[in-house]
Amino acid sequence: DAMVIQNPRYQVTQFGKPVTLSCSQTLNHNVMYWYQQKSSQAPKLLFHYYDKDFNNEADTPDNFQSRRPNTSFCFLDIRSPGLGDAAMYLCATSRDYGTDTQYFGPGTRLTVL
Amino acid sequence: AQKVTQAQTEISVVEKEDVTLDCVYETRDTTYYLFWYKQPPSGELVFLIRRNSFDEQNEISGRYSWNFQKSTSSFNFTITASQVVDSAVYFCALSEYEMDSNYQLIWGAGTKLIIKP
Numbered sequence: 001d002a003m004v005i006q007n008p009r010y011q012v013t014q015f016g017k018p019v020t021l022s023c024s025q026t027l028n029h030n031v032m033y034w035y036q037q038k039s040s041q042a043p044k045l046l047f048h049y050y051d052k053d054f055n056n057e058a059d060t061p062d063n064f065q066s067r068r069p070n071t072s073f074c075f076l077d078i079r080s081p082g083l084g085d086a087a088m089y090l091c092a093t094s095r096d097y098g099t100d101t102q103y104f105g106p107g108t109r110l111t112v113l
Numbered sequence: 114a115q116k117v118t119q120a121q122t123e124i125s126v127v128e129k130e131d132v133t134l135d136c137v138y139e140t141r142d143t144t145y146y147l148f149w150y151k152q153p154p155s156g157e158l159v160f161l162i163r164r165n166s167f168d169e170q171n172e173i174s175g176r177y178s179w180n181f182q183k184s185t186s187s188f189n190f191t192i193t194a195s196q197v198v199d200s201a202v203y204f205c206a207l208s209e210y211e212m213d214s215n216y217q218l219i220w221g222a223g224t225k226l227i228i229k230p
Binding site for chain 1 (some may be wrong): 144145146148150152155156157158159160163165192202204208209210217218222223225230
């Protein structure tokens with residue numbers, strides 16, 4: 001089945017220790033998104049790519065970076081995690097921008113000690 | 114401005130009861146899409162439905178049904194004969210064709226649905 005895969009499902013890191021979360025997709029979609037979600041709040045968009053064109057949301061902290069080396073993979077790097085970065089991180093894909101449906105992966109739950 | 118309101122923060126019903134989750138939206142666009150997602154305790158956001166602004170027909174999928182009314186800017190979701198597995202947070206979201214929102218989905222705050230056995 002075509003799907004969005006995220007690894008790891010659970011990640012524990014220490015305060016200030018860099019961490020990388022990964023996402024892959026077999027849907028062959030052009031757009032990939034990274035969301036942060038805290039405590040059953042609505043997801044908050046951090047970044048999105050159309051193919052390799054990168055778009056950073058204005059209020060995404062500089063501490064967060066992203067890479068998309070090819071169509072299938074996307075990475076979220078948190079350079080110096082703080083306690084406030086503990087959250088669920090969701091990857092999503094869509095065929096195109098705008099009104100196309102976004103399909104989500106299972107998420108990575110990040111704990112910062 | 115674009116906005117999605119899910120006024121019900123939490124709903125609790127007993128299994129087999131019918132339950133309706135409300136969604137009210139605001140948009141300036143004439144072309145837009147509305148979505149519902151389910152987020153069970155595992156955390157994955159599961160796509161349920163996408164509906165465009167020109168299609169006001171109600172949709173039924175098994176025990177799930179959706180009522181779209183442009184006149185009241187509402188896109189309500191009903192679960193018939195609820196089951197414990199329906200327990201989740203449900204999000205309503207809006208996507209605009211003109212994309213004043215810079216390609217973002219506009220999310221409601223979510224409604225936590227608890228189905229008691």
